[in-house]
Amino acid sequence: MRPSVQEMIAQSKGKKSKKIIEKIIPILLFLIASVSVLTTIGIVLTLIVETFTFFSRVSFIDFIAGTTWLPFSNKEAQYGILPLIVGTLKITLIAVIVAVPIGIGAAIYLSEYASETVRRIVKPVLEILAGVPTIVYGFFALTFVTPVLQGLFPEIKIFNAISPGIVVGIMIIPMIASLSEDAMSSVPRQIRDGALAMGSTKFEVATKVILPAALSGIVASVVLAVSRAIGETMIVSLAAGSTPRFDGDFTGSIQTMTSYIVQVSKGDAGYGTTIYYSIYAVGFTLFIFTMLMNILATYVSKRFKEEY
C-alpha cells in the first residue's frame, strides 16, 4: 500500500540529514559572504603592516611632505610622495577636463533629445567602450594619441601627461555618461512634461529642471569616475613615463602612484628592501585617495538625493 501524504510528510520530517542541511547551509553561506569582508580586512591589514615596516625606515614627515621621490638613488634614497601625487593629479585633471563635458553632454543628449531607437543603440555601444581593457587604451595612448599630439605640438615628449590623461578621460566617459543618464532618466516624466507644457524648450527643460533634479546622481558619477582615474594603472604605465616630478609641466615624462607600483613590481626589487616596502606605502596612499572618493560619492548621492 502506498503511504498517504501525511505519512510521507511525517517520514520526511523525521529525516535528520535534511534538518542538518537546513542548519548548516546558512552558516556556510554566511562564511562565503564574509569572504568579501575578509578581503577588505586583508587589504587594509596588508597595507598597514607593510607600510608600518616602511615607516620604521623612512620618516613619516619626509614621506608626506617630501618633494623628491628618488628611491633608486645609490647615494641617498629619498621618499617624498608629493611628486607621485602631483603626477596622479595631472592625469586626473586632464581626464576630468575631457570626460566631464563629453560624458554629461552625451548623457543629456541620450536622456532628453535622443529617440528611443538611438538610445537603445548608443548605450550598449558606450558600454563596449567601458569594457575595453585598460592595456588596450594604454597601447592606443602610446601609439596613436601621443604621435598625433606630437604632430600638433612638437614640444610634447614621447612620454607625457597629456596623452594618457586624454585617454583616461575617454575611458571614464561611459561611466559618467551612463550613470548620469540613469540619474536624469529617473526624474519623473510629469516634471519634464510640465516644464514643456509651460512653453520651455528642451534645452531649458534639461538645464533648469532635469539637471538640478539629477544633480546628486551626476556629481556622484563624476566623483566615482575621478576615483577610477586616480586608480588607473596601465594607461599611465605605458604612456606617461617614469619620472616623478614636483612641478606643473604636462609635456614631459611624469610618474603616478600606480605607475610607480608597476615600475617596482616589474623590476627585481628584492623582498625586504625599502623599495619593496615603499610600494605598500604608495599603495596605501592610493587606497586612501580612492576610498575617500568612493565615500564622498555615496554621501553625495544619498544626502542630496531628490525624492519623488
Next chain:
Amino acid sequence: MRYVDHDLVVKRMGGRKIVNYLFKGLFMLATTIALLALAILLYRIVTQGAGNLSWEFLNNFASRFPEKAGIKAALIGSLWLMAVVAPTSIILGVGSAIYLEEYAKKNRMTAFIRTNISNLAGVPSVVFGLLGLTIFVRALSLGNSVLAAGFTMSLLILPVIIVAAQEAIRAVPNELRDASLGMGATKWQTIVRIILPAAIPGILTGSILALSRAIGETAPLIVIGVPVIIQFLPSGVMDTFTALPMQIYDWSSRPQQEFQAVAAAGIIVLMAVLLTMNSIAALIRNKFQKRY
C-alpha cells in the same frame, strides 16, 4: 489683465529656439566624440595588427624576434587563469548573493557586508595586486602560480558577481518562493530547485561579463610578478604562466616599432576573446531570461 506678454514671448522665442538647437548639436557632438573614439581605437588596432595575425602567431611562443613572436603561452595561460577564476569567483559570488538575499537578517552586520561590497568594487586593481602579492604569493607561498593569480583575480571581480547575482535572485518573484514553501519544501530546497534555476540566466550573464574583466586586467598580474617570456605551457595550477594582457604589455613597452604591430595583433586576439564572451552573455540574456 494680461498674464503673458505675448509680444515679448514672440520676440524671445527665436533666440531660445536657436539656443536649443545649438546645444542639441553640442550634446550630439559629445555623444559622437565618444563613439568616434571607440571607432578610431578599433580601426587603429585592426589596421596595425591584422597583418601579423596568422596561425604561426597563435601557435608560437614569445620571441626576441618580432616576426617569430607568438601568443600561444599567453592565450593558454589566460585559459588556465579562467579555469581557476571562474569556479572560485562564481561559487563565492553566488553563495554571498544567496546569503544576502535569502538568509541575511536586516541588521547592522548585513548592512556592513553590503557597504563593504560596494566599497570593495571601488578599490583600484593594482591594490588587489598588493593583496595577492602579500597573502597568496608570499604568506601562502603559492609563488607566481596560476592559483595565486587566479585567487587574486577572483577577489577582484567578486563584488561585480555578487551584485549581478543579487539582482538576478531579486528578480525571481516572491510568488514562486511562497508556492514552493507552501508545498512543504524547505528553504534550501526552494533555493536550489526554484530560485536558482530561475535566476541562472542573469547570474551567468553577470558572471561572464565579470570574467571578461578579469581576462583584460593587467595591473594585478604585474604586481604579483607574473613573468612574460615563457617557453612552456603550464601543466597544473601551481605552475608559473603568463597571460594575454601581460604579453601585450610587454610587446607595447618595447622600443622597436615592429613589436607594436605584434602588440596590436595580440590585442586583436584579446578583443576577439572578449567579444566572444560578451556575445555569449548577450545570447544567454536574450534567450533564457524570463520576464515575470
